[in-house]
Amino acid sequence: MSSLRNEGCTLTGALSVTTAVRDAVSIIHGPDGCAHHNFSLLHALQYENDQLVLPSIISSSLRETDIVFGGEEALARVIGRAQERHPGAIFVLTSCVAAAIGDDVSAVCGEVRDIPVMVIPTGGFLGGGFHDGVISALVSLSYLGSTGSPSGMVNLVGEKNLEYEADANFHEVSRLLALLGVHVQLRFVRNCSLADIRKLGSASLNIMRDASLSGVGAVLSDRFGTPSLPAFPVGFEGTLAFLEAAGRKLGIDSAGAIASEEAYQQQVIRRFADLQGMAVRIREPGPAPGPVLAELEKLFCFDLQDNGPAPQIPDPFPVGTAGLSRMLHRWRRLCRA
Amino acid sequence: MKQIALYGKGGIGKSTTSTNISAALSLRGLDILQIGCDPKRDSTRMLMQGRLIPTVMDQVRERGDRAITLPDVVYTGFGGVRCVEAGGPEPGVGCAGRGIIATFQVLERLGALHADVVVYDVLGDVVCGGFAMPMREGYAQEVYLVTSGELMSLYAANNICKAIKRLSNRSRGQCRLAGVICNAKNLPREEELVATFADRIGSTLIQFIPRDPVVQRAELNRATVIEYAPDSTQADAYRLLAEKILTNSRLDIPEPLEIGELETLAYEFIAE
Numbered sequence: 001m002s003s004l005r006n007e008g009c010t011l012t013g014a015l016s017v018t019t020a021v022r023d024a025v026s027i028i029h030g031p032d033g034c035a036h037h038n039f040s041l042l043h044a045l046q047y048e049n050d051q052l053v054l055p056s057i058i059s060s061s062l063r064e065t066d067i068v069f070g071g072e073e074a075l076a077r078v079i080g081r082a083q084e085r086h087p088g089a090i091f092v093l094t095s096c097v098a099a100a101i102g103d104d105v106s107a108v109c110g111e112v113r114d115i116p117v118m119v120i121p122t123g124g125f126l127g128g129g130f131h132d133g134v135i136s137a138l139v140s141l142s143y144l145g146s147t148g149s150p151s152g153m154v155n156l157v158g159e160k161n162l163e164y165e166a167d168a169n170f171h172e173v174s175r176l177l178a179l180l181g182v183h184v185q186l187r188f189v190r191n192c193s194l195a196d197i198r199k200l201g202s203a204s205l206n207i208m209r210d211a212s213l214s215g216v217g218a219v220l221s222d223r224f225g226t227p228s229l230p231a232f233p234v235g236f237e238g239t240l241a242f243l244e245a246a247g248r249k250l251g252i253d254s255a256g257a258i259a260s261e262e263a264y265q266q267q268v269i270r271r272f273a274d275l276q277g278m279a280v281r282i283r284e285p286g287p288a289p290g291p292v293l294a295e296l297e298k299l300f301c302f303d304l305q306d307n308g309p310a311p312q313i314p315d316p317f318p319v320g321t322a323g324l325s326r327m328l329h330r331w332r333r334l335c336r337a
Numbered sequence: 338m339k340q341i342a343l344y345g346k347g348g349i350g351k352s353t354t355s356t357n358i359s360a361a362l363s364l365r366g367l368d369i370l371q372i373g374c375d376p377k378r379d380s381t382r383m384l385m386q387g388r389l390i391p392t393v394m395d396q397v398r399e400r401g402d403r404a405i406t407l408p409d410v411v412y413t414g415f416g417g418v419r420c421v422e423a424g425g426p427e428p429g430v431g432c433a434g435r436g437i438i439a440t441f442q443v444l445e446r447l448g449a450l451h452a453d454v455v456v457y458d459v460l461g462d463v464v465c466g467g468f469a470m471p472m473r474e475g476y477a478q479e480v481y482l483v484t485s486g487e488l489m490s491l492y493a494a495n496n497i498c499k500a501i502k503r504l505s506n507r508s509r510g511q512c513r514l515a516g517v518i519c520n521a522k523n524l525p526r527e528e529e530l531v532a533t534f535a536d537r538i539g540s541t542l543i544q545f546i547p548r549d550p551v552v553q554r555a556e557l558n559r560a561t562v563i564e565y566a567p568d569s570t571q572a573d574a575y576r577l578l579a580e581k582i583l584t585n586s587r588l589d590i591p592e593p594l595e596i597g598e599l600e601t602l603a604y605e606f607i608a609e
Binding site (some may be wrong): 064065066067068069070071072100101102103104 | 393397398424425427430431432433435436439
């Protein structure tokens, strides 16, 4: 699951997770620019997704004298300012310069306070990228979850908060789970509260957004004993396999759900019958799942060419039957243009 | 204007040597500026009757760098020597090297860096870019290494040669090694050893400063030897060193030794 979008800054990756907690504040322990840049990026992407909530980020505003004398006092001050907003928790994310001068961030955050103040090390120069930031934030936030007896419901873990189709993909997974009679209890972490996160340990199944989060799945399994599914489904066959696997993990007979979904998939395929034999140039699979493309080629007998219209293969690849339906709709528009 | 920098292992006597050089030069009627480049901020203490003067970084921290004026950071001590301490963080926090860089920026802006002789007294090892600041373009062209005949001290001096060599290789790099000062520990054949070391790295032993209890007595009386015991032979040694520095025109790009060569060299003088 390596692609350019998973590189970039660790700090941005971690913020894409921590700012999705409604009642928490994220502190960037660094110069103002780190906060400004990330705030702008998160705000712009959320605005594109019609979400007008401003990310709750404040900066410790390190200046040169803080670098020379150490930034710990500046951090203590900004934690005080964050507390004035009465959040349920504070996440402290470190910048490159704070990491380089060796500020003892854990010691400052470890002082006794009435709310959790959690450190997430995100010095970008240490070599991690966006995706490492996401993982590190998910693992850190998992400490806010409590254990509990399995509720029969599932958690969705590591939704890609900056992707355009995050909610569409969520609705698709919810629809599939509903076929099994199962509900989502927690989106870890997307538009949730700290109270929601406390339920993390009581799910009967964790469904990871994609295979790159297997490490997070292992941490959750170690801590709470919750089994996990490695990824949201892609492709027609993959979607049916997902239903089967989810049913198996949850001890639910999935035959009915699979039959109903298969019938729906046939409807979708019929709806796009006009794409049969379409002349397309499928680009190198790249980040897209090769087996799904092969499946589509077979279903629609595409006339593969070296040139001609090249339909876009979204990254991340759309989830479930509905995702394929959206993608095929776009392909049709391209090929008829 | 002559700008010199003293580098060497921590505790080897750079500040003692610097203050005595500054004091001796000032008594020749020269305008001297000594800049302590060490967060321990005690470089100029013996020129200031034992007083720890306010540091540049403390002032910047308290008032912001725009509010600082020349009298806030430059203090006149023995013989009219003007003293500056860069200052920096408490041990174990922050970034002392950045403090040196910030100090130079403040001093530049205030136009403080002019005198007949500017003496930069720099923290033991060139641990990061900040402590190489005095060697950079526009500052000290002449670096003096202070060392004893102890291996650890020679090792540190040799390491500093690496920094001098690197900076002298830059297109506009003007930093050169001007000589080695032996601040003796009273080891047998110490002068010979340090002279040989200086020769091997492509430089010269400029002055042998013997070990003398008068140095400690002067320090306990919060003064340089030049001030406290002007008639002592130790004061003569410092005055001679000051004169040699004033007239020295030898500037070399040093060739640092490999660790093995350095050990072999030290061993030759110990084994016999």
